[in-house]
Amino acid sequence: MTEGEGNSQANHMVGHRDRLRQRFVKAGVDGVQDYELLELVLFRAIPRRDVKPLAKELIERFGSFADVLAAPSARLQEVKGISEKVVTELKIVQAAALKLSQQNILKRQVLSSWQAxxxxxxxxxxxxxxxxxxxxxxxxxxxxxxxxxxxxxxxxxxxxxxxxxxxxxxxxxxxxxxxxxxxxxxxxxxxxxxxxxxxxxxxxxxxxxxxxxxxxxxxxxxxxxxxxxxxx
The missing domain is CATH 3.40.140.10 (Cytidine Deaminase, domain 2)
Structure with a gap:
């Protein structure tokens, strides 16, 4: 790969990340697919790599965004490219989602907050x-x-x-x-x-x-x- 080709790929990756982030900011979770939401999480743990193929592989293997977050750490690390750092990032997101759901019912009248x-x-x-x-x-x-x-x-x-x-x-x-x-x-x-x-x-x-x-x-x-x- 020549220096020019490497720079072109790097620029494309940066541009893709920026566009995906902007789409998420404008439309929220309804504006992105499961694998794209997973990409947004992976960006933090893998800053210098195109993570779209990895996100798609994780969704294909485990079934959904939520399934990926809930997958056992050992099984996640069976996927090439998933390090301990990546697993930690995924588990942080899972814990945050659970904590948010928990706070919606903690100390509240549970029977009147049934959907929560x-x-x-x-x-x-x-x-x-x-x-x-x-x-x-x-x-x-x-x-x-x-x-x-x-x-x-x-x-x-x-x-x-x-x-x-x-x-x-x-x-x-x-x-x-x-x-x-x-x-x-x-x-x-x-x-x-x-x-x-x-x-x-x-x-x-x-x-x-x-x-x-x-x-x-x-x-x-x-x-x-x-x-x-x-x-x-």
């Missing part, structure tokens, strides 16, 4: 590769006082112990709880074990005055509410 709650639960669990079981603890005004991950399981099962759930609710002086777990398959339809476990928690919590407002099963872009479906 679903958005948060989706950000927290939908793209995990294994099942995890979370509990949202609410005070007597149904404001969120804590969100805790209780258990992590396998790709299709998470062991949950009703006694431990109730014990933790009492320790936090919670008046109500919302159960949340994800289905890595993407299908939020509850299993028979999910339904049985929920009934056991309701049975254990009721005598102590702790209400189970809902059990949310989070899939990919969809969720299942036990309350809405008449299972609570």
């Amino acid at each position: 709650l679903i958005d948060y639960c989706t950000a927290a669990t939908a793209y995990e590769k294994i099942e995890q079981f979370r509990i949202l603890f609410l005070d007597n005004k149904n404001a969120l006082i804590a969100d805790e991950k209780q258990q992590t399981g396998t790709v299709n099962h998470t062991p949950v112990y009703p006694r431990e759930v109730v014990k933790r609710a009492l320790a936090l002086d919670a008046s109500a709880i919302i159960l949340v777990h994800n289905h890595p398959s993407g299908d939020p339809t509850p299993s028979g074990a999910d339904i049985q476990m929920t009934a056991q928690i309701v049975q254990a919590a009721k005598p102590l005055g702790i209400r189970v407002h809902d059990h949310l099963v989070i899939g990919r872009g969809q969720h299942y509410s036990f309350r809405t479906e008449g299972l609570l």
Whole structure:
């Protein structure tokens, strides 16, 4: 490659980055595609390389922008060009998105901010590769006082112990709880074990005055509410 060709490619890359940034500033997230949004993130970690092919490869391998952010660090580094520095940048963006969703419901009346709650639960669990079981603890005004991950399981099962759930609710002086777990398959339809476990928690919590407002099963872009479906 001659010096002139190298300068031309460098100028093209700089021009592409500037144009993409300007398009994002003008139109926001709706003005860019998933791989372009990923490019904007990669710009910071990889300042002197055309990252469009890398962004497209990541989307093709993992499925979406959100899937890339949620992918395990080890799997990300299997992709040529993804260093520890790049992984850190991706995980910072993921953490920021989760924190923003969390702040939209923290200390607020959760039952009147239902979409914000679903958005948060989706950000927290939908793209995990294994099942995890979370509990949202609410005070007597149904404001969120804590969100805790209780258990992590396998790709299709998470062991949950009703006694431990109730014990933790009492320790936090919670008046109500919302159960949340994800289905890595993407299908939020509850299993028979999910339904049985929920009934056991309701049975254990009721005598102590702790209400189970809902059990949310989070899939990919969809969720299942036990309350809405008449299972609570």
